[in-house]
Amino acid sequence: MILKASLSDYLSYYKDRRLITIFMLGISSGFPWVLIGSVMSAWLKDEGLSRSMIGLFGIVFGAYTINFLWSPLLDRVKLPFLTTQLGQRRSWIALCQVITALATIAMSYIVIKDNLFSAALLCFLIAAASATHDIAIDAYRIDILPENESEKATAAAAMATSGWWTGYALLGAIPFFLADSPYFDWPKIYLLLGIIMGLLVLVTLFAKEPSSQRDHVHKQLELAYQARLGNSQSVFNRVFAWFAVTLVEPFRSFFTKNGVKTALALLLFIFLFKIGESFLARMSIVFYKEIGFSNTQIGQYSKLGTGVITIIFAFLGSIFNHKYGIVKGLFISGIAMAASNLMFSWIAIAGPQEHLYAMAVVIDGFTQAWSLVAMVAFISMLCDRAFSATHYALLASLGSLGRTVMSSYSGVVIDDWLHGNWAIFFAITALMVLPSLLLLYIIRNKLFQIEMSYHASKNR
Numbered sequence: 001m002i003l004k005a006s007l008s009d010y011l012s013y014y015k016d017r018r019l020i021t022i023f024m025l026g027i028s029s030g031f032p033w034v035l036i037g038s039v040m041s042a043w044l045k046d047e048g049l050s051r052s053m054i055g056l057f058g059i060v061f062g063a064y065t066i067n068f069l070w071s072p073l074l075d076r077v078k079l080p081f082l083t084t085q086l087g088q089r090r091s092w093i094a095l096c097q098v099i100t101a102l103a104t105i106a107m108s109y110i111v112i113k114d115n116l117f118s119a120a121l122l123c124f125l126i127a128a129a130s131a132t133h134d135i136a137i138d139a140y141r142i143d144i145l146p147e148n149e150s151e152k153a154t155a156a157a158a159m160a161t162s163g164w165w166t167g168y169a170l171l172g173a174i175p176f177f178l179a180d181s182p183y184f185d186w187p188k189i190y191l192l193l194g195i196i197m198g199l200l201v202l203v204t205l206f207a208k209e210p211s212s213q214r215d216h217v218h219k220q221l222e223l224a225y226q227a228r229l230g231n232s233q234s235v236f237n238r239v240f241a242w243f244a245v246t247l248v249e250p251f252r253s254f255f256t257k258n259g260v261k262t263a264l265a266l267l268l269f270i271f272l273f274k275i276g277e278s279f280l281a282r283m284s285i286v287f288y289k290e291i292g293f294s295n296t297q298i299g300q301y302s303k304l305g306t307g308v309i310t311i312i313f314a315f316l317g318s319i320f321n322h323k324y325g326i327v328k329g330l331f332i333s334g335i336a337m338a339a340s341n342l343m344f345s346w347i348a349i350a351g352p353q354e355h356l357y358a359m360a361v362v363i364d365g366f367t368q369a370w371s372l373v374a375m376v377a378f379i380s381m382l383c384d385r386a387f388s389a390t391h392y393a394l395l396a397s398l399g400s401l402g403r404t405v406m407s408s409y410s411g412v413v414i415d416d417w418l419h420g421n422w423a424i425f426f427a428i429t430a431l432m433v434l435p436s437l438l439l440l441y442i443i444r445n446k447l448f449q450i451e452m453s454y455h456a457s458k459n460r
Contacts, residue, residue, distance in 0.1 A: 026163020
């Protein structure tokens with residue numbers, strides 16, 4: 001039997017400086033979604049672009065769905081000079097933060113309606129850099145807590161979730177408040193956002209690099225591959241062994257650890273779980289503006305309000321997941337997500353009533369927090385520490401697939417299929433969560449075993 005820490009002991013985890021760093025890096029992870037997501041949608045809407053075009057513009061988020069393709073490089077490649085100064089994880093984070101800041105500042109110098117291609121290219125650069133530094137940040141969060149401190153995983157997930165929403169929602173509220181000011185236009189707002197992103201680099205510079213046995217494990221695996229080739233020290237054998245450990249071993253490790261059937265079921269569940277919420281999120285800003293809410297109201301409710309509520313429920317969700325388990329937390333958050341989406345159907349029918357908007361924010365904030373904390377802890381639990389960057393990126397990118405590429409067609413669905421019927425659109429997004437809950441129920445026993453084994457590591 002695995003003994004859980006008491007509530008007072010669990011709350012004491014949040015005093016850990018490492019968890020504060022995780023929170024601050026979470027801000028850096030969530031903030032770029034503002035730059036190419038809600039703020040970009042509002043700018044494009046104000047420029048008169050169609051809903052379908054705004055939705056398709058979100059294809060730039062595809063970088064988040066394929067970042068697992070280059071994630072092995074973050075486990076193996078050491079950046080010249082930067083790795084010596086900052087370490088493996090922090091060097092990748094800092095480099096990508098700088099690229100994101102510069103691309104954001106560059107966005108402020110273009111006339112977006114006349115240069116859609118340039119805007120899309122800059123958005124893709126931001127997405128690629130952000131998706132890459134997310135790999136390093138997630139790996140940092142896993143590596144910074146040794147296996148004998150696995151009980152802190154849900155607290156770390158709560159801090160990562162709270163940080164992400166602080167960057168996405170609280171900092172993301174700033175541009176919407178400024179947009180209604182006569183002193184700011186969207187280019188000036190992007191200049192300010194670029195400066196904020198640049199300041200977040202300071203967090204990385206003052207963070208502590210996690211210790212790891214990763215290099216030792218990789219070296220032993222390379223020697224094993226060379227031995228299979230006749231123990232030759234030829235250049236070809238060394239290169240082959242390096243690529244085998246970098247590209248093959250992470251995937252072999254994942255499927256060996258969980259079994260092929262369970263591994264495939266896990267991948268399918270992660271892909272399906274948040275797809276309905278993703279369709280809703282992609283069109284939410286367009287919906288708010290069309291239904292009659294102002295930029296200031298969007299900033300107050302969808303950004304500031306949702307951010308505060310999500311941060312509060314992230315900590316409550318982490319306590320529940322700690323006490324009752326991550327798998328049960330996933331069930332509850334899935335059901336809550338479906339109910340939350342129906343709230344938006346109500347607003348579509350009733351019109352721009354602020355009390356309904358406020359209710360939707362509370363419910364949506366609860367589901368966002370609960371589901372993110374559960375999912376982050378769940379994916380972290382499945383990762384092999386020797387390949388933490390690769391494993392987390394592979395699993396998280398599947399979750400992002402629905403949130404990015406597939407949800408880019410949400411505008412087409414509402415325009416061409418539903419002819420602008422928002423109420424039916426949000427009802428459909430509520431139903432999208434049901435297949436993942438059915439799959440979760442089918443594999444629940446295997447997941448309980450994985451969870452018990454994960455927490456047992458603290459007693460080793």
